[in-house]
Amino acid sequence: MSRRIPRWLPAAALLAPLLMLLLSLALYGLVQQGGLAPFGVPTGEARVVPTDPALVERGAYLARIGNCAGCHTATGGEAYAGGRAFSSDYGTVYSSNLTPDPAFGIGDWSLAEFAHAMRHGVSRNGIASPVFPYANFAQLPERDIQALFAYLGQLTPVARAQPEAVMAFPANLPGALLTWRLLYHRPAELQPVEGMDADWQRGRALVNGIGHCAMCHGRRGRFASLAADAELGGSRISGWFAPPLHAGSLDGRFEPGSIATYLRGGTAHDRGGYGAMADVIATSTRYLSEDDAQGIETYLRSLPALPLAEASSHRLRASGEHLREGRALYAQHCADCHGDEGRGEPGRYPALVDSAAVIGSDPVNLVKLVALGAIAPSTPLNPRPHSMPPSAHRLNAREIAALVNDIRERWGSRPRPITPDEVRELGGMVRR
Numbered sequence: 510m511s512r513r514i515p516r517w518l519p520a521a522a523l524l525a526p527l528l529m530l531l532l533s534l535a536l537y538g539l540v541q542q543g544g545l546a547p548f549g550v551p552t553g554e555a556r557v558v559p560t561d562p563a564l565v566e567r568g569a570y571l572a573r574i575g576n577c578a579g580c581h582t583a584t585g586g587e588a589y590a591g592g593r594a595f596s597s598d599y600g601t602v603y604s605s606n607l608t609p610d611p612a613f614g615i616g617d618w619s620l621a622e623f624a625h626a627m628r629h630g631v632s633r634n635g636i637a638s639p640v641f642p643y644a645n646f647a648q649l650p651e652r653d654i655q656a657l658f659a660y661l662g663q664l665t666p667v668a669r670a671q672p673e674a675v676m677a678f679p680a681n682l683p684g685a686l687l688t689w690r691l692l693y694h695r696p697a698e699l700q701p702v703e704g705m706d707a708d709w710q711r712g713r714a715l716v717n718g719i720g721h722c723a724m725c726h727g728r729r730g731r732f733a734s735l736a737a738d739a740e741l742g743g744s745r746i747s748g749w750f751a752p753p754l755h756a757g758s759l760d761g762r763f764e765p766g767s768i769a770t771y772l773r774g775g776t777a778h779d780r781g782g783y784g785a786m787a788d789v790i791a792t793s794t795r796y797l798s799e800d801d802a803q804g805i806e807t808y809l810r811s812l813p814a815l816p817l818a819e820a821s822s823h824r825l826r827a828s829g830e831h832l833r834e835g836r837a838l839y840a841q842h843c844a845d846c847h848g849d850e851g852r853g854e855p856g857r858y859p860a861l862v863d864s865a866a867v868i869g870s871d872p873v874n875l876v877k878l879v880a881l882g883a884i885a886p887s888t889p890l891n892p893r894p895h896s897m898p899p900s901a902h903r904l905n906a907r908e909i910a911a912l913v914n915d916i917r918e919r920w921g922s923r924p925r926p927i928t929p930d931e932v933r934e935l936g937g938m939v940r941r
């Protein structure tokens with residue numbers, strides 16, 4: 510008697526090991542991102558908001574250094590009421606309402622639920638997008654989370670709903686955020702490092718915790734993921750390049766004490782914050798206490814050097830005529846302030862020969878600086894910063910490309926020349 514092999518059997522025999530493999534990978538990811546604990550949101554607890562003035566004041570400070578309002582305020586909207594849009598290749602997410610409105614904000618959250626959201630990025634509203642830097646905030650001590658809760662709890666409630674996120678493929682697939690967590694969310698506790706002084710420990714906690722500097726300066730992996738110990742190796746973020754932050758990149762250009770001054774004052778000597786960093790300084794780091802700013806400087810200067818510019822393997826060179834055009838444009842539009850040899854004017858205009866925007870491999874900051882101009886934020890330490898005029902209205906894309914290519918050829922890492930099309934794509938206002 511012969512028995513026929515069911516037709517599905519070979520397929521099943523092939524699929525079963527594959528399914529087992531996927532299941533074990535999912536389980537591994539689940540364990541790595543913290544097991545089931547993140548998904549057990551503590552919802553039943555009573556809401557008690559601490560009102561101790563010292564705690565509220567500490568919370569106000571942390572909210573500034575964590576830039577909660579910077580991200581949780583829509584353009585022209587009420588502070589902390591959410592609705593600011595964050596767009597990327599994966600779609601657009603909007604920040605949530607952090608005011609104590611019971612319906613639209615966190616007005617009926619307990620401290621336990623708030624702490625849970627800050628540590629795990631999961632709340633009654635589900636899994637939060639990693640635009641919310643919860644992986645950093647997870648490193649805050651209990652007392653700091655309490656302080657933030659106390660501060661947010663005494664804001665005026667604003668009834669404003671968080672707009673629905675609009676995601677693009679593959680982030681719009683069901684379970685995309687969960688899958689992302691399983692693959693990339695790797696919470697790490699910040700263990701004290703022996704042998705380093707208090708200043709350094711303080712700086713490390715600020716940079717990796719509340720300051721979340723790696724959100725912009727961290728080198729990213731696949732699907733915009735950040736390693737738990739993200740090297741501050743530099744990254745393109747929201748249309749700007751946030752340069753590497755480590756001894757090798759900073760030491761030559763920032764005199765002792767001047768990174769702290771840059772963060773608090775907006776300008777150190779002549780080098781100031783521009784683009785996305787100008788916003789960070791204006792809404793956040795200018796409020797750093799002197800000790801905290803100095804701690805950050807100490808910590809950044811201790812980080813091992815990474816190469817700033819990728820060695821260029823491109824043979825492509827801009828033509829001599831193109832570079833001569835760039836040289837002439839430099840003399841006409843830039844040399845008055847930055848000098849014929851790009852050495853700047855100490856105390857007024859920064860040098861270009863060692864500017865991160867010039868020597869880095871990503872041209873976006875240089876193109877944008879030329880097109881849009883720049884001014885560091887005005888702060889009590891430096892109320893009237895010098896400014897750089899925009900050129901988008903007087904130089905076309907070909908001319909900006911020539912200028913940028915000449916500058917990078919002379920003082921940069923001699924990378925591949927950029928084209929007028931790239932200038933139009935990177936430069937924002939550059940049209941012609």
Ligand code: HEC
Nearest residue numbers: 572575576577580603604605626632634637638640641642
């Ligand atoms: C880089 C921008 C950014 C910064 C800085 C930031 N947030 Fe957010 N936060 C977001 C976004 C965007 C969301 C919404 C995520 C989502 O809905 O998927 C969010 C969500 C949250 C949530 C979860 C809300 C919910 O309903 O689950 C809490 C709580 C929160 N943020 C608190 C804070 C606090 C407190 C600070 C400051 C210490 C802060 N955030 C700083 C962008 C930011």
Ligand code: HEC
Nearest residue numbers: 780781782783842843846859864865883884885895896897
């Ligand atoms: C009127 C003076 C002035 C002119 C003209 C000028 N700049 Fe600037 N430039 C500045 C100032 C001031 C800053 C600092 C801006 C800040 O701190 O935000 C600056 C910053 C820069 C930086 C960033 C330096 C750093 O800190 O890393 C670059 C690059 C730059 N300029 C290039 C140019 C180029 C190229 C031109 C010609 C198209 C030009 N500038 C024309 C005044 C000028």
Ligand code: HEC
Nearest residue numbers: 720721722725749750751752781782783784785786789865
């Ligand atoms: C929203 C993105 C963003 C965040 C968050 C951010 N930065 Fe920046 N940062 C930038 C960009 C973009 C630049 C380049 C523009 C400039 O030099 O002003 C920059 C420049 C800098 C520079 C000057 C580097 C150089 O080589 O000239 C320092 C120092 C710096 N950031 C420190 C920090 C620290 C410390 C933190 C965390 C407390 C931080 N940044 C958080 C975007 C960011």
